[in-house]
Amino acid sequence: MRKQLMKGNEAIVKSAILAGCRAFYGYPxxxxxxxxxxxxxxxxxxxxxxxxxxxxxxxxxxxxxxxxAGVRAMTASSGPGISLMQxxxxxxxxxxxxxxxxxxxxxxxxxxxxxxxxxxYHQVVKGGGHGNYRTIVLAPHSVQEMADLTxxxxxxxxxxxxxxxxxxxGFIGQMMxxxxxxxxxxxxxxxxxxxxxxxxxxxNLITSLELxxxxxxxxxxxxxxxxxxxxERETRAEEWQTADADIVLVGYGIMGRILKAVTTEARAAGLxxxxxxxxxxxxxxxxxxxxxxxxxxxxxxxxxxxxxxVEDVKLALNGSRPVEFYSRVGxxxxxxxxxxxxxxxxxxxxxxxxxAARPVAEEERMAHx
Amino acid sequence: xxxxxxxxxxxxxxxxxxFYERFERKDELQxxxxxxxxxxxxTVHKMLARVIDELGIQDRTILVGPVGCGVFTYYYxxxxxxxxxxxxxxxxxxxxxxSRPGSIVIGYQGDGDLSAIGSAEILHAANRGEHVSxxxxxxxxxxxxxxxxxxxxxxxxxxxxxxxxxSAANEGYPMHxxxxxxxxxxPVYIERVGLGDNRQAMQASRAIRRAxxxxxxxxxxxxxxxxxxxxxxxxxxPVEAQRWVRDEMEKVYPxxxxxxxxxxRMEAGLTQPAVAPTLDQLPGILGVAEADLPEGNAAALxxxxxxxxxxxxxxxxxxxxxxLGEVLAEAGLDAGLDxxxxxxxxxxxxxxxSNCHVRLSRKPxxxxxxxxxxxLVAMNEPxxxxxxxxxxxxxxxxxxxxxxxxxxVREGLHTFAAxxxxxxxxxxxKRAANMVMLGSLLEIASVLxxxxxxxxxxxxxxxxxxMELDERAIARGRELYRASxxxxxxx
Numbered sequence: 001m002r003k004q005l006m007k008g009n010e011a012i013v014k015s016a017i018l019a020g021c022r023a024f025y026g027y028p029x030x031x032x033x034x035x036x037x038x039x040x041x042x043x044x045x046x047x048x049x050x051x052x053x054x055x056x057x058x059x060x061x062x063x064x065x066x067x068x069a070g071v072r073a074m075t076a077s078s079g080p081g082i083s084l085m086q087x088x089x090x091x092x093x094x095x096x097x098x099x100x101x102x103x104x105x106x107x108x109x110x111x112x113x114x115x116x117x118x119x120x121y122h123q124v125v126k127g128g129g130h131g132n133y134r135t136i137v138l139a140p141h142s143v144q145e146m147a148d149l150t151x152x153x154x155x156x157x158x159x160x161x162x163x164x165x166x167x168x169x170g171f172i173g174q175m176m177x178x179x180x181x182x183x184x185x186x187x188x189x190x191x192x193x194x195x196x197x198x199x200x201x202x203x204n205l206i207t208s209l210e211l212x213x214x215x216x217x218x219x220x221x222x223x224x225x226x227x228x229x230x231x232e233r234e235t236r237a238e239e240w241q242t243a244d245a246d247i248v249l250v251g252y253g254i255m256g257r258i259l260k261a262v263t264t265e266a267r268a269a270g271l272x273x274x275x276x277x278x279x280x281x282x283x284x285x286x287x288x289x290x291x292x293x294x295x296x297x298x299x300x301x302x303x304x305x306x307x308x309x310v311e312d313v314k315l316a317l318n319g320s321r322p323v324e325f326y327s328r329v330g331x332x333x334x335x336x337x338x339x340x341x342x343x344x345x346x347x348x349x350x351x352x353x354x355x356a357a358r359p360v361a362e363e364e365r366m367a368h369x
Numbered sequence: 370x371x372x373x374x375x376x377x378x379x380x381x382x383x384x385x386x387x388f389y390e391r392f393e394r395k396d397e398l399q400x401x402x403x404x405x406x407x408x409x410x411x412t413v414h415k416m417l418a419r420v421i422d423e424l425g426i427q428d429r430t431i432l433v434g435p436v437g438c439g440v441f442t443y444y445y446x447x448x449x450x451x452x453x454x455x456x457x458x459x460x461x462x463x464x465x466x467x468s469r470p471g472s473i474v475i476g477y478q479g480d481g482d483l484s485a486i487g488s489a490e491i492l493h494a495a496n497r498g499e500h501v502s503x504x505x506x507x508x509x510x511x512x513x514x515x516x517x518x519x520x521x522x523x524x525x526x527x528x529x530x531x532x533x534x535x536s537a538a539n540e541g542y543p544m545h546x547x548x549x550x551x552x553x554x555x556p557v558y559i560e561r562v563g564l565g566d567n568r569q570a571m572q573a574s575r576a577i578r579r580a581x582x583x584x585x586x587x588x589x590x591x592x593x594x595x596x597x598x599x600x601x602x603x604x605x606x607p608v609e610a611q612r613w614v615r616d617e618m619e620k621v622y623p624x625x626x627x628x629x630x631x632x633x634r635m636e637a638g639l640t641q642p643a644v645a646p647t648l649d650q651l652p653g654i655l656g657v658a659e660a661d662l663p664e665g666n667a668a669a670l671x672x673x674x675x676x677x678x679x680x681x682x683x684x685x686x687x688x689x690x691x692x693l694g695e696v697l698a699e700a701g702l703d704a705g706l707d708x709x710x711x712x713x714x715x716x717x718x719x720x721x722x723s724n725c726h727v728r729l730s731r732k733p734x735x736x737x738x739x740x741x742x743x744x745l746v747a748m749n750e751p752x753x754x755x756x757x758x759x760x761x762x763x764x765x766x767x768x769x770x771x772x773x774x775x776x777x778v779r780e781g782l783h784t785f786a787a788x789x790x791x792x793x794x795x796x797x798x799k800r801a802a803n804m805v806m807l808g809s810l811l812e813i814a815s816v817l818x819x820x821x822x823x824x825x826x827x828x829x830x831x832x833x834x835x836m837e838l839d840e841r842a843i844a845r846g847r848e849l850y851r852a853s854x855x856x857x858x859x860x
Contacts, residue, residue: 051463087454176709181655185648185651260736
């Protein structure tokens with residue numbers, strides 16, 4: 001199959017349309033704007049709707065409307081915009097509405113900067129809106145996965161009637177890699193619960209309001225059951241050279257790619273290192289971690305955040321193995337060389353390595369721009 | 370004076386068909402609404418249901434309900450029901466109507482909902498001219514939450530959050546929604562009506578019908594503001610409350626039509642929606658149909674020669690840094706290699722620095738980040754000094770300058786410096802310097818088939834004038850490097 005070179009942000013839109021998405025509501029923000037731009041270009045040509053909303057608050061509520069009407073719909077933003085969407089995400093989870101949200105993470109709290117960071121993990125994976133709900137979160141590490149996981153996101157959103165977030169960082173959104181798409185497009189279908197302005201759907205109701213305490217409790221237990229089912233069926237992770245690994249590196253998105261490069265270099269130097277890359281951040285691949293804990297000596301989590309996913313790794317391992325953490329933030333990326341140095345230090349401490357890692361040139365501890 | 374009894378009156382208006390027979394979604398008292406006696410909501414609900422009946426649109430109607438006393442529209446209306454978050458009904462209605470243009474979408478909002486928390490959503494839905502009808506109940510307070518002040522609260526009016534009466538100094542002035550929205554170009558019909566007496570109510574009913582009819586006729590945005598009594602919060606009897614609407618509210622909120630473009634829009638005619646393509650046309654439209662993708666020149670790649678190019682290209686914005694990298698990556702893909710291209714991205718400004726990471730490899734590429742390149746293209750001196758020390762031993766630096774700076778020379782570093790910008794200028798445009806440098810890079814790396822480079826250039830450069838120049842520039846860059854080799858041999 002012939003592949004073509006494409007940006008991650010563009011691949012998301014093309015994959016979404018092939019997956020039957022016919023509505024995009026969004027608001028521009030670096031580094032996610034190419035998604036809105038591609039949607040503005042392709043949605044009108046493919047029988048879909050594109051509207052640039054007045055705010056991310058409006059975008060997510062437009063998604064609420066489109067989803068209520070039974071249309072596969074998506075939006076895209078970055079941290080500051082996702083913060084504004086949290087109200088609507090909570091409403092959609094409460095009203096059991098499917099949608100796909102792409103979060104192309106940028107740097108820092110507040111206005112921060114436009115460098116790549118992974119600081120949205122908590123607000124996206126733990127649910128930044130109010131109430132008892134979860135979002136299913138998929139974390140691509142390549143342009144091909146931007147396409148594939150977007151398609152999967154629409155299926156999961158429909159299957160569980162719940163918002164699904166494609167959580168990527170600025171690198172995955174902005175970079176170009178070869179990608180291929182399915183040649184058969186999915187036909188839009190009308191779910192039986194939707195309010196579509198037809199005789200058949202007239203008695204349908206979309207709401208997250210339930211005044212009765214018992215019925216509200218029942219609804220929340222139903223949501224919990226859905227999340228449990230998703231955890232059983234949908235959890236995904238990539239394991240790379242973990243079978244005999246003493247040290248298992250854990251990272252998602254672009255970090256997963258860097259950790260593979262670190263592993264190659266470490267293995268060449270005789271260190272038994274492997275990578276566990278969560279593909280679903282919620283549900284989190286707890287079982288895979290627990291299985292690896294039987295063979296690995298220790299786990300090292302590397303993130304472009306101040307330590308957010310590492311909490312889930314610790315919860316999953318529940319003290320059974322040491323969990324170490326390394327990170328760079330602010331738009332900086334832990335480079336291959338500095339992660340390798342970190343891994344060497346751990347290996348020496350554990351008596352697994354004697355020598356030292358190759359020295360890290362200051363230029364290699366690079367800021368991205 | 371009269372001997373008539375109740376039984377003698379003919380019931381002129383029975384229950385509208387668009388109301389449920391019994392309000393089963395309600396927990397108790399399913400034969401009556403939750404509205405207080407004398408509340409304006411009940412009256413407007415009845416008017417709305419009757420209009421839905423009269424226009425024969427019950428199956429097509431989708432009601433987008435608010436937060437506030439109007440939240441339970443779905444208890445009563447036997448139509449499609451969606452309840453929106455506080456203030457967001459216009460955004461929700463926008464998307465419902467856009468995706469289901471055959472439906473009749475009616476938004477129903479109170480004054481806290483619409484004029485305070487949802488002020489952005491209503492303004493922009495109106496400004497986009499969304500084809501929806503909005504009923505706006507203005508009773509000058511937040512009723513459901515127990516009588517707090519709204520943007521529509523009258524000056525001097527006491528509420529639980531304006532215990533001394535609304536003061537202009539602290540809370541500003543009553544907000545005139547119809548007047549505000551009427552300044553926009555898109556809305557078709559905006560009218561303020563009241564429920565202050567029967568004459569006003571009759572007009573309210575007509576206006577609501579008009580707003581819905583406009584949508585049935587395919588016209589755009591209509592909004593009806595209804596001044597409605599709230600006896601409970603106002604602490605008045607229903608009759609007193611009705612009188613207060615007429616005597617006090619109407620003074621601040623004059624009734625009347627604020628915008629009517631019905632005739633002009635009717636005459637302008639309706640636009641026909643575009644016909645959606647068939648599913649099998651989608652890959653072609655999206656440019657991802659396999660049949661449309663080029664074959665590539667993988668066969669021309671030198672077999673067995675290991676390829677692991679880790680390139681960093683750096684220069685000023687506008688020098689074509691990213692394009693150089695893209696052509697290189699495209700050519701690599703065309704030759705059947707795994708490739709990646711990663712730009713430094715920033716605020717979309719010119720004249721900052723710019724760089725990109727490019728990798729070409731026979732093996733799957735792990736990290737697309739190139740921290741330690743084996744090939745650096747430095748299009749100016751600051752870029753050289755930023756990245757040269759990271760270049761791996763045995764790696765190359767291609768530098769745009771007459772001479773490679775002496776203090777950057779180190780053992781194990783191969784360098785090739787030439788005045789690329791000047792050479793490009795001689796070729797016809799100094800902006801082709803990036804392609805001259807690419808030519809030298811290709812010659813140094815000597816892995817990519819020329820056919821792949823040509824194919825990549827054709828895909829990336831659409832302007833024939835630039836195409837011609839870029840081809841010459843790449844050829845010149847190759848020559849430059851070959852000539853330097855000859856010089857070295859003869860020296």
